[in-house]
Amino acid sequence: MAKITLSDLRHSYAARPxxxxxxxxxxxxxxxxxxxxxxxxGPSGCGKTTLLNIISGLLRPSxxxxxxxxxxxxxxxxxxxxxxxxxxxxxxxxxxxxGQNLAFPLxxxxxxxxxxxxxxxxxxxMLELSGMLDKRxxxxxxxxxxxxxxxxxxxxxxxxxxxxxxxLTVIDPHLKWQLRxxxxxxxxxxxxxxxxxxxxxxxxxxxxxxxxxxxxGEVVQIxxxxxxxxxxxxxxxxHFIGSPGMNVVPCGIAGGQATVAGHxxxxxxxxxxxxxxxxxxxxxxPEFIAFDPGGLPVDIVKVSDAGxxxxxxxxxxxxxxxxxxxxxxxxxxxxARIVLRTDNTRLYxxxxxxxxxxxxxxxxxxxxxxx
Amino acid sequence: MNKTVNQKAWFFVLPVLLLVAFNAFIxxxxxxxxxxxxxxxxxxxxxxxxxxxxxxxxxxxxHAALGRQLTFTFTILAIEIPLGVAIALxxxxxxxxxxxxxxxxxLPLLIPWNVVGAIWNIFAxxxxxxxxxxxxxxxxxxxxxxxxxxxWFTLIAMDVWHWTSLVVxxxxxxxxxxxxxxxxxxxxxxxxxxxxxxxxxxxxxxRVLTIAVLLRFMDSFNIYTEPSVLxxxxxxxxxxxxxxxxxxxxxxxxxxxxxxAMSLIYFLIILAMSWxxxxxxxxxxxx
Amino acid sequence: xxxxxxxxxxxxxVFMLLPIYWLLNMSFKTTNEIxxxxxxxxxxxxxxxYITIFTDPTWYMGYVNSLIYVSLNTVISVTVALPAAYAFxxxxxxxxxxxxxxxLTNRMAPAxxxxxxxxxxxxxxxxxxxxxxxxxxxxLFNIPLAVWILEGFMSGVPKQLDETAYVDGYSFxxxxxxxxxxxxAAGIGxxxxxxxxxxxxxxxxxxxxxxxxxxxxxxTMTRTASASGYELGLLAAAGTLTIVPxxxxxxxxxxxxxxxxALGRV
Numbered sequence: 001m002a003k004i005t006l007s008d009l010r011h012s013y014a015a016r017p018x019x020x021x022x023x024x025x026x027x028x029x030x031x032x033x034x035x036x037x038x039x040x041x042g043p044s045g046c047g048k049t050t051l052l053n054i055i056s057g058l059l060r061p062s063x064x065x066x067x068x069x070x071x072x073x074x075x076x077x078x079x080x081x082x083x084x085x086x087x088x089x090x091x092x093x094x095x096x097x098x099g100q101n102l103a104f105p106l107x108x109x110x111x112x113x114x115x116x117x118x119x120x121x122x123x124x125x126m127l128e129l130s131g132m133l134d135k136r137x138x139x140x141x142x143x144x145x146x147x148x149x150x151x152x153x154x155x156x157x158x159x160x161x162x163x164x165x166x167x168l169t170v171i172d173p174h175l176k177w178q179l180r181x182x183x184x185x186x187x188x189x190x191x192x193x194x195x196x197x198x199x200x201x202x203x204x205x206x207x208x209x210x211x212x213x214x215x216x217g218e219v220v221q222i223x224x225x226x227x228x229x230x231x232x233x234x235x236x237x238x239h240f241i242g243s244p245g246m247n248v249v250p251c252g253i254a255g256g257q258a259t260v261a262g263h264x265x266x267x268x269x270x271x272x273x274x275x276x277x278x279x280x281x282x283x284x285x286p287e288f289i290a291f292d293p294g295g296l297p298v299d300i301v302k303v304s305d306a307g308x309x310x311x312x313x314x315x316x317x318x319x320x321x322x323x324x325x326x327x328x329x330x331x332x333x334x335x336a337r338i339v340l341r342t343d344n345t346r347l348y349x350x351x352x353x354x355x356x357x358x359x360x361x362x363x364x365x366x367x368x369x370x371x
Numbered sequence: 372m373n374k375t376v377n378q379k380a381w382f383f384v385l386p387v388l389l390l391v392a393f394n395a396f397i398x399x400x401x402x403x404x405x406x407x408x409x410x411x412x413x414x415x416x417x418x419x420x421x422x423x424x425x426x427x428x429x430x431x432x433x434h435a436a437l438g439r440q441l442t443f444t445f446t447i448l449a450i451e452i453p454l455g456v457a458i459a460l461x462x463x464x465x466x467x468x469x470x471x472x473x474x475x476x477x478l479p480l481l482i483p484w485n486v487v488g489a490i491w492n493i494f495a496x497x498x499x500x501x502x503x504x505x506x507x508x509x510x511x512x513x514x515x516x517x518x519x520x521x522x523w524f525t526l527i528a529m530d531v532w533h534w535t536s537l538v539v540x541x542x543x544x545x546x547x548x549x550x551x552x553x554x555x556x557x558x559x560x561x562x563x564x565x566x567x568x569x570x571x572x573x574x575x576x577x578r579v580l581t582i583a584v585l586l587r588f589m590d591s592f593n594i595y596t597e598p599s600v601l602x603x604x605x606x607x608x609x610x611x612x613x614x615x616x617x618x619x620x621x622x623x624x625x626x627x628x629x630x631x632a633m634s635l636i637y638f639l640i641i642l643a644m645s646w647x648x649x650x651x652x653x654x655x656x657x658x
Numbered sequence: 659x660x661x662x663x664x665x666x667x668x669x670x671x672v673f674m675l676l677p678i679y680w681l682l683n684m685s686f687k688t689t690n691e692i693x694x695x696x697x698x699x700x701x702x703x704x705x706x707x708y709i710t711i712f713t714d715p716t717w718y719m720g721y722v723n724s725l726i727y728v729s730l731n732t733v734i735s736v737t738v739a740l741p742a743a744y745a746f747x748x749x750x751x752x753x754x755x756x757x758x759x760x761x762l763t764n765r766m767a768p769a770x771x772x773x774x775x776x777x778x779x780x781x782x783x784x785x786x787x788x789x790x791x792x793x794x795x796x797x798l799f800n801i802p803l804a805v806w807i808l809e810g811f812m813s814g815v816p817k818q819l820d821e822t823a824y825v826d827g828y829s830f831x832x833x834x835x836x837x838x839x840x841x842x843a844a845g846i847g848x849x850x851x852x853x854x855x856x857x858x859x860x861x862x863x864x865x866x867x868x869x870x871x872x873x874x875x876x877x878t879m880t881r882t883a884s885a886s887g888y889e890l891g892l893l894a895a896a897g898t899l900t901i902v903p904x905x906x907x908x909x910x911x912x913x914x915x916x917x918x919x920a921l922g923r924v
Binding site: 374375376377378379380381383384386387388390391393394395397398399401402454457458460461462463468470472473474475476477478479480481482483484485486489490491493494498499500501502504532535536539589592593595596600613614617618621622627630634635637638641642645 | 663664665666667670671673674675676677678679680681684692693696698734738739741742744745746747748749750751752754757761763764765766767768769770771772773774775776778779794795797798801802805855858859860861862875876879880890893894897900901903904905907908909912
Binding site: 079 | 556
């Protein structure tokens, strides 16, 4: 059990990284609380698997340190870090039985046979594999195999952190949900730190207490699922999480507030025009917009039905703005006007929320030299 | 993949069937025909029953050739399979050296078999060959045309040179098909190099190694051209393997009956051993 | 330990190249030098042996003959193997498994067993001493191999491809040629490579079935060697030249060689 600290971490697969793009991980300073359930969320190629492999010790970072409980493990190989990992495709030892698979990490470490037996029986029971301990592992279904991979991590008592690299990729859709709740339940039970890598927001938001959102090799936000929804620190988070994603509208600044198509819109983070540089945008989720006769005039382009909600495509000046309304809500035929909830409407500069303090996992990306 | 039952598929197979039947069935019948008849060379044949089979099965000469054949086959299998696997394990998995290794190693496989014999003949000649001259220079009394032991050494070295690459290619194909995650999981599980080999690499190579052993077994049992060019079966009969003996009987002495009976027995031995090996290797697969 | 591992393949490659180096070395020497001296490098560098081969039709026609029947064999083997492999990979039919195994047993038959009956068979159908005879005889072991390799590649193509094409109104032959064959182009390449290889290296049957007109280079070499004494230099040059086509072919299919075997099914 340990707290994990990533300090000033960068990684590049190129021998001599030159351009910004050469860095798979641009700059990271993250701390993972002991016993937490974390999700690492981001699109393919955002660096999340790289980060995972650095924590597990399969990769050595080009720069920076990895600390487990303040002990530097940057140069330790995976087997000495006391970690476990479940991979995207189930890794099982074909020639062994389920029981032998579970016992493998213990036997490799010379644990005495009585303990091995007891641990295997206990974990087998926990994962609902008890009945098949003597079966050949290769004959199990994909979800059974993933359970074995997980079991090989759980069986060791010294494991600091269990990592999951998109573990549900090959699982049948109707079993995904089951296995996910099993994972959640196991986390409650064993209270080990777990890091769950995925590009699926549902998986991340249901599994984790804290979600780390990554994009282009950097962490853009760390927060609870509610934080990510209500206070996206970056327009990417707004886009990536939520369906449909956040409306991001280019805007100007006047009197500290946003101006779009000649209208002034109050925001939660007002700022003086002279204090910011870069591309200025205003972000607000469709959930936080409502039709109101006292609001801004918009044209309705399209209404689509999404089950309990309806998504209304509108145009505010030249900009598309989506509005999410409950099924029963009446949508004005013409002369529609909308109101944006001020608390959830924010200004962003170059994608980053203005006034957020970019300390949460982001430093001066891509600058400075690397030893 | 679930296949549909379709008897018309036979039409697709028909050309193959006709060609192979023409090549295999008619000659095989000819051989069977010879094997049960006696001739005095004037194209008149008499029914001989199973006499030739009895003769061959009881002949010292056949036993000796079969013994040499088995010795040869098992020796080269015992060398080529482990050596091939070891080389494949040591080969780089990616990078510019991969095609270089593969192309160079595949080279001996594409040399006509008599040229392989000729190359080794030239290479091993005690007076003008690099190998022969070097060995003699180092104080060994080496002469593969006179001493049976040296002939065997050369024969086996030649076969190892000729065919180990096939095992390497197959084993390598098996190795590169193992996803990285398996190695990573094994490292996390604290597995030793030996455990990685035993529980990951070997099981994943099992299928290709089965193919390798089968191919090498069949081909080494059928080997004719290379030894006949290199040693011609000599000195004496010391390197007369089954095929060489068979050709001596069939074409040299024109004893068609015994030669045919010998062919069939020979063929059946290969068939039986291949089937046995294949069944044993695949027995666990379906459990 | 880790740093020593590349040494193993490196040493093996050295072992691999030594006899070939010796062959090359000999091919550039004069007969006198070969018999009289032991030199690691030709002292009198001569192209004499190669010139002989390229100017004497009994020599160079050997290469032409070999290339003709090898190409012919490759075309025949792969062409008839394609529909058969398709049938094995897509359909279940009466006796399919037995047929597949029977095909493979033909690889087990020793060429020596078939030499004499082949001679009689091909004489009987008036094909003796033609390129076609050798090409057909070599299909005995090449067709099973081609079927085996192609079946492996075809099984890797999802059946939906076929079904989609039929829904789109393709007839079977048009689908097979226009869509299916390009999809498994790599497999066809691998199959061609192996057919080429096994036909190119075989000598016993090729020699048995030819006399003058279609005599393969390998046979020319053995006969010349015995007829005109021991012309080692010439023999070495001829041997060197037999390696060249193979080396070319390997280079082109280097990325597929290993894959071809891996995908095949026993």
